[in-house]
Amino acid sequence: MRLPRLSLRLHPAALALPLLLAGCAIGPDYERPATPMSAQFKQLDGWRLAEPAEVMRDDQWWARYQDGTLSALVRDIDVSNQNLAQAEARYRQALALSDGARAGFFPTLGASASASRSGSSGNGGGQGSGSNAGTRYEAGLTASWLPDIWGRVRREVEAGRATAQASAADLAAARLSAQSSLALAYFQLRVLDQQAVLLSQTVQAYERSFTLTRNQYEAGLTARADVVQAETQLEQVRVQLRDLDWQRAQQENAIAVLVGRVPSDFSLPRVDGLPRLPAIPQALPSTLLQRRPDISSAERTVAAANARIGVAEAAWFPDLTLSASGSLQHNNFADWISAPYRVWSLGPALALSLFDGGARSAALAQATASYDEQVARYRQTVLDGLRETEDALALLRTMEAEIVQQRRVVALAEENETLVTNRYREGIVTFLEVAVAQNTTLTARRTLLQLQGTQLQASVQLMTALGGGWDGDLAPETGPLSPRRTTPD
Known part of the structure; x- marks a missing residue:
């Protein structure tokens, strides 16, 4: 059926109106909030920086420790870590919501088909009766479009895109958190291994001292108290060695869970030595904003709140x-297609809420307050990132100085132990002085190992505080827990 001439003239005009207004979008355009910033990290002066002196750009920061076992374990995180799998699923949800917001740009089409039978019957005053029944067949199409005149859909898409980008940064933050937790547990385990080596050597030394003391007692050169003291000291070290077993088991179980393994089926062999401490990567506070995924997530959340x-x-x-x-439409199925009744409608409609009891005002106030909250959260996240970096640098500086001093303490304790032991063999001093000297040496050596472990852990904290080499890419690469998908733009 042809439309009247008047309708043909009005319809293009009705379509032109939203096109003329399509350039405007209600609401403030986004600008990244200003944050407190400094020119350089205070604790970075005087450090030996990585060569070449540039910001850390590689995403395999753990390789700097040159430990093949650690590198293999970190790679397993992407395969089996369940916390990371949850973060990846949340990222895919955010992508789906972003795609759903784009649907508002397009018209909706619908189709329907129905068959109904109806009739009526009646008794007009008892004079007679009659009935009328028939079947009606109908098939139709509907189409509707809500032009984005005021930019509402564009703002929803903008919010969805920013939310998806924030979720991608959250995924990177979850990965970095799992990697750093693994490295911290691994280094603690290696320190425990070295302490076990130290205690094993100490047990052997104390066994020799106990044998010497017992022989001297049997020869009548020392008192029974010296033998008891030597044996007590030996058993105490054996207890400490046993205590390391459950501490190591805890760290081993933590590593197993981080790589998605059953603790009962996972074990790490003992190795000699500790991983090397890498040079400190250089970074400026300004680059920290792009390289920390939690800061990127907070900034993208601000953009979503603004939209x-x-x-x-x-x-x-x-x-x-x-x-x-x-x-x-037709009452006869045979004539439904060949000779139907045609029914159509076409036209625009305007709808505006005149009174809603303050619902729109409340929604706008809520959106504005949410934006202010996210701005404050973003600035606080930046401050926390700067603080964490300064803390890690300060801890590394302190550990470096303490380790130098502790090595001197160990050397003095070992020299004193040698002198006292020689005096004991000559019968000049009692075994109590030997025991004190030996315990002092053992304590100094264990303290040195603990400081070295703290230094390694501080370096991991620094790598994490600097973003772990993450380059700020908000579209995760292909992987078991990060499907290749371009973040909506």
């Missing part, structure tokens, strides 16, 4: 809906 202000403001303006429908 939702525009969505709330768009509710104050009328909605223009363009709709069209057409259907075929």
